[in-house]
Amino acid sequence: MKKNRKTFGTLFAASALLLTTLAGCSGGKSVEDVASPGSNSSSGGKGDKVTITYYTIDSEDRTFVEKLIPDFEKEHPNIKVKMEKAPYEQFDSKLQTLIAGNKSPDITSHYGYGGFAEYYNKGMLMDLTDLMQETGFKAEDYNIPEHLMDIYKVKDHTYGIPLNMYVTLMMYNKDMFDAAKLSYPPSDYEDKSWTFDKMVEDAKKMTVHSDDITKTQYGVDFTWSERDMRPLYFGADPYSADTWTNGGVPSETHFDSPEVIAAYHKFFDLIFKDKVSPNTEWSKSVAGQNGDPFVAGKIGMSVGGSWIMAGSNDFPFKVGVAAVPWGGNDKVRSPLFVDPLLILKDSKHPKEAMEFIKFLLTTEVQEKSIELSGGNPPVNTKAAETYYKHFEGVDPEDVKKVYEGAVKYGYESFNHLIVHYSQINDMFINELQPVETGHKTLEEVMGTIQKKVTEIIKR
């Protein structure tokens, strides 16, 4: 009994002591942090130091910015940059909580599940139009093409400034092309011979069906953007034109129209009719839940986001990059994934935040960022020249042609532009799953999809 009493007492005393110590560690605000709201939206008087918070994903290709901060702080002694980070899955939850708790970061991007349109429609973003003028920001000074600046404009007001630009491209397995004695696909978007049908023809020659899963291989994996955007590849637009000018709220959608259904049929024909593409079960069994079967060397051509190039040095086979083939839409062939820097509405130091954004967009910093991030594509066209040369074993000339063509025939990915997109995307994955497994026809599900999209948008 006595022993128990002693143990209990010791435990209690130890925990109380530790808690007191930890409470001590919490401390008060540092002098630098006390740049009181309201008084510091300007650069502040001499000696006033303000702290801005940059909120990002906790992964090496995002947190590298921390290494750039000392240079910025040297140039701007009155501004201190603090980095706040969260894992991808918890990015949105933390952002919402920080804003609700009056601890809003100053700068971030739509790195989580929610896209730009979601942030805009929740009223989280600051209108940067006047701020850009006030601070003398001009896109051309940072070699940002004007049409990329238009992506994050709503009714002529700018809400986001592009930082990185991933495009959609085709990556191909040179070993599989060589084995099938096929010539490599072109990287030039103006090459008229490079069509969807030609791609299917090549894919058939590389496809091997076998009962032995280790011998099975497919010619093409055509994951062109998210599911709702795919009809656009064949020229069918499922969202009304006003979506792109009013902040991502479509007045009408056409998912049950014959054109859209016909476009989806062409995609599913790759799996069920031509049998040149894998179904989702096969892909998951080869590459895991979120993996890419191309990386396992079992796919001849893979159409997808250009981020796949970042791992190309580790692939156990030779790779090349090519243009997305022409599929019937003369204007759009490559969905773009342009990540903007956004200043949040509750930012207490927008001017200082703008200075940091400008710093991140300079040619020198954009070039540095490619190496530090392990291959993030810069939006600054001058720095892009360095990016094209970044990938071992891939011809820089091809990367350049593919990027330039993608920008010419590009359209910003819908996941950034449409409201409630994470819900729309989840619904698409669920509703199209029976079609992907061959249990239902497109005609059976598209009516439901149309109804559900309409409901989600109205929320």
Added chain:
Amino acid sequence: MSSIPSLSTRPPSSRPRRKVGPVKIISLLTLIVTTFLMLLPLFFMVMTSLKSKKEMLKFPPTFLPESWQWSNYTEIFDTLQFGTLYKNSLIIAVLSVIGTLISSALVAYGFARYKGKGNKIWFMLLLSTMMLPYPAIMIPQFILFSKMNWIDTFLPLIVPAFFGSAYNIFLLRQFFTTLPEEMFDAGRIDGCGELRMWRQIALPLSGPALATVAIFAFIYSWNDLLTPVLYLSSSDKFTLPVGMASLTSSRFRIPPWHLLMVASVLAMLPIVTLFAVAQKQFVEGIVLTGIK
């Protein structure tokens, strides 16, 4: 005296022989197969932790590493601040366990021993808090701790444990109700106060239940990801799950699965150790409280 000859005269064949019937063989075989199946993912995890980055991309995946990369176990310390993450997780988990044990045992004792008016309603109210999902209280709690200036400290992760947890209170209450009333009566006659009875009668008799609660509290705190993500901003305060999540956070890179498996193997060690130490008490606790 008489026992010696009786022992020596016992024929060797009289030793009871265990009969191994078919039922026993089948159950043993089932146990062996199930154990093998249960251990397979663990084995795969350890093997993956010893593979190279390139080998991870191979299909079909290799069962044993082609070349054993023991250096992965040192590389994790370069990739993540693994020592710091480990230390932070341990501090938080140990203090949470202490907090949970003290607070939950005290409240559970109250619910078990006092039959006052509205006792049941209070208990139901307490249990109903288990139905509140964390996201529902996430923001109000953040605002509260933010006003207390506790953001970016361990306090929001530890202090709530000192205010009880409905599940553990329920578990301990069930155990305390089984303790014989007579012992407390005897204590009362000897002049024991209520708090002393809790400390000197109830707690010493509740070893198995307390061990169960300790393990549950430790695992909960050790695995918690969302709370540390919300409250901690400085990298040197991050916990293990936060650090490990960063390895798979990039949508644009192939995750270093081999390093993630190294981290998982190392992260598993305290839980396995804790379970091994408290196993006897833990199993007894589950049997006695009827909780699985």
